[in-house]
Amino acid sequence: MDGRRIVKVRRLHHRRWVAEKLGPDAASRELEFTRKIFFLDAKNYHAWSHRQWVLQALGGWEDELDYCAQLLEEDVFNNSAWNQRYFVITKSPFLGGLKAMRDSEVDYAIEAIDANPENESPWRYLWLNDSRVHSACLRVLKAKRNFKFALSTLLDLLGLGFKPNQEIKDAITSLRTSDSGEAGSDSDLANSICSILAREDPMRANYWTWRSSKLPQAAEV
Amino acid sequence: MGELVGNKHVEYILSVERRKDDFLSVLMDHLRMNGAYWGLSALDLLGKLDTVDSEDIVSWIMKCQHESGGFGGNIGHDPHVHYTLSAVQVLALFDKLDVLDIDKVTGYVASLQKEDGSFSGDTWGEVDTRFSYIAICCLSILKRLDSMDVEKAVKYIVSCKNMDGGFGCTPGGESHAGQIFCCVGALAITGSLHHIDKDLLGWWLCERQVKSGGLNGRPEKLPDVCYSWWVLCSLIMIDRAHWIDKEKLIKFILNCQDTENGGISDRPDDAADVYHTFFGVAGLSLLEYPGVKAIDPAYALPVNVVNRIFFGRCST
Numbered sequence: 001m002d003g004r005r006i007v008k009v010r011r012l013h014h015r016r017w018v019a020e021k022l023g024p025d026a027a028s029r030e031l032e033f034t035r036k037i038f039f040l041d042a043k044n045y046h047a048w049s050h051r052q053w054v055l056q057a058l059g060g061w062e063d064e065l066d067y068c069a070q071l072l073e074e075d076v077f078n079n080s081a082w083n084q085r086y087f088v089i090t091k092s093p094f095l096g097g098l099k100a101m102r103d104s105e106v107d108y109a110i111e112a113i114d115a116n117p118e119n120e121s122p123w124r125y126l127w128l129n130d131s132r133v134h135s136a137c138l139r140v141l142k143a144k145r146n147f148k149f150a151l152s153t154l155l156d157l158l159g160l161g162f163k164p165n166q167e168i169k170d171a172i173t174s175l176r177t178s179d180s181g182e183a184g185s186d187s188d189l190a191n192s193i194c195s196i197l198a199r200e201d202p203m204r205a206n207y208w209t210w211r212s213s214k215l216p217q218a219a220e221v
Numbered sequence: 222m223g224e225l226v227g228n229k230h231v232e233y234i235l236s237v238e239r240r241k242d243d244f245l246s247v248l249m250d251h252l253r254m255n256g257a258y259w260g261l262s263a264l265d266l267l268g269k270l271d272t273v274d275s276e277d278i279v280s281w282i283m284k285c286q287h288e289s290g291g292f293g294g295n296i297g298h299d300p301h302v303h304y305t306l307s308a309v310q311v312l313a314l315f316d317k318l319d320v321l322d323i324d325k326v327t328g329y330v331a332s333l334q335k336e337d338g339s340f341s342g343d344t345w346g347e348v349d350t351r352f353s354y355i356a357i358c359c360l361s362i363l364k365r366l367d368s369m370d371v372e373k374a375v376k377y378i379v380s381c382k383n384m385d386g387g388f389g390c391t392p393g394g395e396s397h398a399g400q401i402f403c404c405v406g407a408l409a410i411t412g413s414l415h416h417i418d419k420d421l422l423g424w425w426l427c428e429r430q431v432k433s434g435g436l437n438g439r440p441e442k443l444p445d446v447c448y449s450w451w452v453l454c455s456l457i458m459i460d461r462a463h464w465i466d467k468e469k470l471i472k473f474i475l476n477c478q479d480t481e482n483g484g485i486s487d488r489p490d491d492a493a494d495v496y497h498t499f500f501g502v503a504g505l506s507l508l509e510y511p512g513v514k515a516i517d518p519a520y521a522l523p524v525n526v527v528n529r530i531f532f533g534r535c536s537t
Binding site: 049 | 424463469
């Protein structure tokens with residue numbers, strides 16, 4: 001609760017003050033300290049903030065990507081660990097940055113998506129302009145379960161000019177239901193997607209309806 | 222659907238205020254100033270601010286002021302910008318901002334700004350976008366925003382924007398609804414909302430609504446009544462509040478009430494506390510629930526209080 005949170009933060013901050021005085025040797029000790037917190041609460045926001053500070057101020061990047069992988073193996077839904085992955089690949093002096101890591105990270109995210117397509121984090125981790133993303137969406141659609149993020153990703157892709165193949169079009173069509181009045185009357189793929197999403201995700205019906213109003217007009221070249 | 226048992230919540234808040242010496246109160250002693258803001262704001266939203274002794278409270282608040290100009294969580298406690306904002310907000314509720322030495326408070330808050338535009342919470346120096354919001358909100362209420370470097374402050378906040386459209390506590394920090402509220406609020410107050418990708422952030426925010434109708438603060442976390450404020454408030458400030466199911470959220474908040482003893486908890490059937498009572502009532506205010514006063518999303522104060530600050534006395 002809030003009182004506990006504030007006490008923890010003060011202690012964390014005092015640790016930083018001490019660690020700064022001790023220099024880079026303190027890095028492994030501080031990283032171990034946050035590891036212990038994550039053992040009990042792997043998404044503890046202040047501990048993640050402290051860990052990011054330690055890496056940037058004192059170093060210790062070498063094992064960080066492996067640590068993220070370990071946490072995601074324990075809980076692939078851990079959004080903090082996904083965020084830390086992005087933090088590491090963009091800021092670690094040992095990995096070559098986003099360009100160098102993009103390929104392997106797309107593979108990593110898609111593996112997570114295939115295992116749990118309802119997992120929001122890897123979908124937000126993707127770089128869209130990649131054929132592996134199209135294939136992943138298709139696989140999820142064909143399974144006809146937990147396809148919300150696959151559909152919304154395809155919607156994003158259509159907005160970027162992506163031209164889906166017949167297989168994808170058929171997979172989308174098969175998700176439409178005749179009783180919702182879309183079949184036959186609505187040949188626009190993107191509009192179909194929005195209708196399906198409004199049906200599958202009624203809490204956010206207003207959002208999906210808005211998305212369909214934002215689609216590029218069919219007449220546009 | 223249930224209804225808001227406003228009178229029970231008023232009784233609950235007043236009873237917590239009276240319970241100064243029990244174990245839990247002593248534990249929370251250091252953040253009494255925040256507790257005062259949560260409790261008194263909730264009372265005002267429920268139309269019952271006049272049930273407390275304002276003179277008593279104002280006099281206690283001033284005893285919490287440090288020689289630096291900042292306020293501590295209680296008498297004799299170290300100053301922090303968070304308690305300073307709560308103190309200023311409570312004084313605003315009572316229309317007693319004139320008891321302040323504005324220069325003194327302004328000086329303290331402005332002194333916490335760093336070279337890169339960020340703000341630390343106190344002399345220990347921990348930086349967090351929460352403190353950027355707190356400083357901006359505080360100085361804005363005192364009409365002294367010119368005492369800080371607003372451009373740099375905005376630049377720092379924008380540097381904390383993530384790929385998903387959200388904001389974290391520091392650059393690279395995970396997007397979190399509480400941090401997002403702070404960044405959006407700060408950008409709103411400083412007229413800088415154009416830095417936000419409203420469509421992208423709006424989607425991230427509306428995805429916080431889970432099956433029960435409640436809102437969580439990050440993907441795959443449990444819903445919590447306080448996010449009825451942080452998330453909904455942010456959505457309102459970027460004009461995307463219609464992207465969530467408001468009826469379901471109202472139902473969730475009402476289910477978090479302790480209808481017997483009063484108070485609201487983080488989720489149904491948990492123990493109530495003043496923090497969640499405030500955010501539950503504030504959330505219902507944003508949802509225009511009948512019987513609750515309107516609250517300003519950026520300043521987290523009743524609209525009539527904000528109008529009074531910026532437009533002077535009016536008949537409401």
